[in-house]
Amino acid sequence: MAGIIEEDHISMKNAFKTNGLDGLKQMIVDNRDKWESIPVRIAVTGNSGVGKSSFINAFLGLKPNAPGAAAVGITETTMQVKAYPHPMNENFVLYDLPGVGTQLFPRESYLEKVDFQKYDFFVILSATRFTENDAWLGHKVKLLQKKFFFVRTKIDSDMENEKEDFGEDFNRERSLSKIRADAQDNLRKFQEQC
Numbered sequence: 001m002a003g004i005i006e007e008d009h010i011s012m013k014n015a016f017k018t019n020g021l022d023g024l025k026q027m028i029v030d031n032r033d034k035w036e037s038i039p040v041r042i043a044v045t046g047n048s049g050v051g052k053s054s055f056i057n058a059f060l061g062l063k064p065n066a067p068g069a070a071a072v073g074i075t076e077t078t079m080q081v082k083a084y085p086h087p088m089n090e091n092f093v094l095y096d097l098p099g100v101g102t103q104l105f106p107r108e109s110y111l112e113k114v115d116f117q118k119y120d121f122f123v124i125l126s127a128t129r130f131t132e133n134d135a136w137l138g139h140k141v142k143l144l145q146k147k148f149f150f151v152r153t154k155i156d157s158d159m160e161n162e163k164e165d166f167g168e169d170f171n172r173e174r175s176l177s178k179i180r181a182d183a184q185d186n187l188r189k190f191q192e193q194c
């Protein structure tokens with residue numbers, strides 16, 4: 001059966017043999033929901049100020065000044081790792097990390113300070129420009145043989161800047177495509193270097 005591992009295939013057969021169609025149905029439902037009971041630790045990382053804490057608040061549906069929201073600010077804000085379990089499933093935990101490459105969190109000690117290897121998955125946030133730190137973080141995730149999503153933030157201010165810079169010639173779709181193409185290009189180069 002395509003998409004079903006041998007082990008599941010055997011369990012499904014056994015469930016059917018023992019409890020008929022109801023048994024099989026129950027097994028499928030249990031399997032469908034089992035991901036919910038597996039803890040997933042997701043690190044939100046990137047340069048300082050790119051919007052990591054804001055991203056977590058947005059993800060959890062919290063306003064920045066709401067109780068329990070991650071602190072956000074216009075200066076270096078997050079100074080220690082903090083866990084944010086999702087209200088609908090406490091096994092799904094987002095970790096707000098300090099920004100990499102500041103005086104307090106230089107690259108040399110970053111991985112150790114944030115316990116980088118303990119996460120299952122990473123979200124690398126980046127604003128305005130693809131930086132050396134973005135590539136460095138991606139590389140470190142790859143070394144752990146884990147995966148990351150790359151998220152470009154502050155698109156709203158980019159669009160405002162473009163409007164101001166180009167006035168009548170401003171074209172939102174064109175500007176967005178440019179940002180997308182730049183991110184893809186940088187990620188491709190990064191893949192080639194790894």
Ligand SMILES: Nc1nc2c(ncn2[C@@H]2O[C@H](COP(=O)(O)OP(=O)(O)OP(=O)(O)O)[C@@H](O)[C@H]2O)c(=O)[nH]1
Nearest residue numbers: 048049050051052053054072073076077078099154
């Ligand atoms: N315009 C705009 N501002 C944003 C966005 N995301 C975050 N900000 C602002 O950027 C500033 C920094 O946001 P934070 O969420 O504190 O950034 P951070 O990456 O957690 O920063 P550190 O904890 O210092 O590493 C705040 O003033 C936010 O309001 C965005 O998508 N658009």
Ligand SMILES: [Mg+2]
Nearest residue numbers: 052053077078
């Ligand atoms: Mg922060």
